[in-house]
Amino acid sequence: MFYAEDKGYSFISLLIAIIVILIIINIVFSVFSAVRTHYWEVPYTVPVPVPYPYPERYPERYKIPEHYQKEEKSKFEERFEKKRSSSRFQERFFSKFGRSRISGFRTSGFFGGK
Amino acid sequence: MGFLDKIFSFFKKKEKKEETVIGYSIDELEKGDIVEIAGETWEVIEKGYYDYGEWKEKSFRIRSSRSEGFLSKDEEGIYFFTEDDIRNLSLDPISYLKKEEDLPEEISFKGRPFRLKFSAGAYYVTEKGSSPVIVWDFEDTEGNLLEILQWSDEDFEVLSGRRLEEWEIENVLRRG
Numbered sequence: 001m002f003y004a005e006d007k008g009y010s011f012i013s014l015l016i017a018i019i020v021i022l023i024i025i026n027i028v029f030s031v032f033s034a035v036r037t038h039y040w041e042v043p044y045t046v047p048v049p050v051p052y053p054y055p056e057r058y059p060e061r062y063k064i065p066e067h068y069q070k071e072e073k074s075k076f077e078e079r080f081e082k083k084r085s086s087s088r089f090q091e092r093f094f095s096k097f098g099r100s101r102i103s104g105f106r107t108s109g110f111f112g113g114k
Numbered sequence: 115m116g117f118l119d120k121i122f123s124f125f126k127k128k129e130k131k132e133e134t135v136i137g138y139s140i141d142e143l144e145k146g147d148i149v150e151i152a153g154e155t156w157e158v159i160e161k162g163y164y165d166y167g168e169w170k171e172k173s174f175r176i177r178s179s180r181s182e183g184f185l186s187k188d189e190e191g192i193y194f195f196t197e198d199d200i201r202n203l204s205l206d207p208i209s210y211l212k213k214e215e216d217l218p219e220e221i222s223f224k225g226r227p228f229r230l231k232f233s234a235g236a237y238y239v240t241e242k243g244s245s246p247v248i249v250w251d252f253e254d255t256e257g258n259l260l261e262i263l264q265w266s267d268e269d270f271e272v273l274s275g276r277r278l279e280e281w282e283i284e285n286v287l288r289r290g
Contacts (some may be wrong), residue, residue, distance in 0.1 A: 076267045079215070080246050084167070084235035 140187055140283060143174050148287040151185070151194060151278070154178055158185075162240035164249070173238070184273060185283075192283070195261055195275030198223075207262060207270050217250050217262065223274065228252035228260045 073081075143149065147158045160175035164186070171188040183196035200207070204222030211217070219230045232251040237244045245265060252260040263271040 074267050075211070076248070076264060077246075079211070079264075080235045080248055082235075083233060083248050086234070 139286075140174070140185060140192060140280070141172070143185075143286065144288065146289050148285075148289075149176070149185070150284040150286075152282055154180075156183070156185075160240055162238055164236040164247070165239055165244070166234055166236045171236075183275070185278075192278040192280060193259065193275055194278040195259070195273035198272045198274045200270055200272045203262075203272060207264070208268050211264070221252055221260070223252070223260050223272075226254050226258070228254045228258075 140149075143158050143161065145158055145161050149156050149158065156176040156178045158174050159177050159182075162173050162175070164171040164173055169189070171186050173184055173186040176183050176185055181196050183194065186193045186195070202224045205218075207217060216233070217230070221228050221230070229252060230250060231253045233249065235246065235248050238247050248264040250262040250264075252262070254260075257276065259275045259277070261273040261275065263273070265271065
């Protein structure tokens with residue numbers, strides 16, 4: 001009898017102790033979670049816009065941002081490219097100072113040179 | 115390096131560098147070589163070439179006690195240029211090319227008229243790398259040459275010169 005009462009008492013107190021411990025753990029985790037959300041995490045993510053599937057109708061949606069657009073070429077670069085392409089023609093027929101560039105013409109591969 | 119090596123290397127540095135004559139072909143010129151052109155002594159300070167696409171022009175930047183210049187060689191000849199003042203041109207190429215696409219066919223330099231003979235875009239290649247450059251070559255009726263180089267929108271170089279015969283290059287010395 002004594003043992004039975006003793007066992008019952010200790011079972012109830014064990015149960016209460018477990019419940020109290022669980023409550024304490026829950027409180028600690030809740031506080032930790034709240035602090036973490038407040039100080040370290042963004043509460044929710046910004047939704048990413050989905051591209052609209054009609055570029056011809058809504059060109060402003062598909063406009064490439066300015067910082068992605070290729071920089072304009074300088075006047076020097078434009079002139080250099082023009083000169084580079086025209087000089088390829090010149091070099092076959094003229095030398096720098098007026099004499100004919102026969103040797104260059106022959107070895108350029110046009111007549112089966114090198 | 116041991117203590118004795120240091121002493122020996124210290125004395126080695128003090129030895130006078132031997133100079134040897136290697137001939138007069140400009141194909142063999144290297145950076146540091148000393149070359150005599152028409153009685154004036156020049157040092158080769160840079161070795162490179164102009165790449166015009168299918169053909170190349172060897173070029174050596176040279177320096178004397180008075181000025182800097184270029185010695186260049188292509189398939190047909192040797193050219194000798196020295197740096198000149200851009201203000202000797204009848205027009206300012208920087209402001210002119212801001213308005214116009216190209217330099218004129220005729221240009222006046224030190225009061226003498228020069229006609230455009232050649233113009234092209236090239237890459238100037240040295241051991242340091244390559245740079246795009248636009249070249250304008252002018253010539254007057256007496257055979258004097260004028261070269262205008264554009265390196266960027268506002269960076270121009272004016273060189274005046276002449277054709278050179280190979281015998282005019284004398285005493286090529288290499289520092290051993």
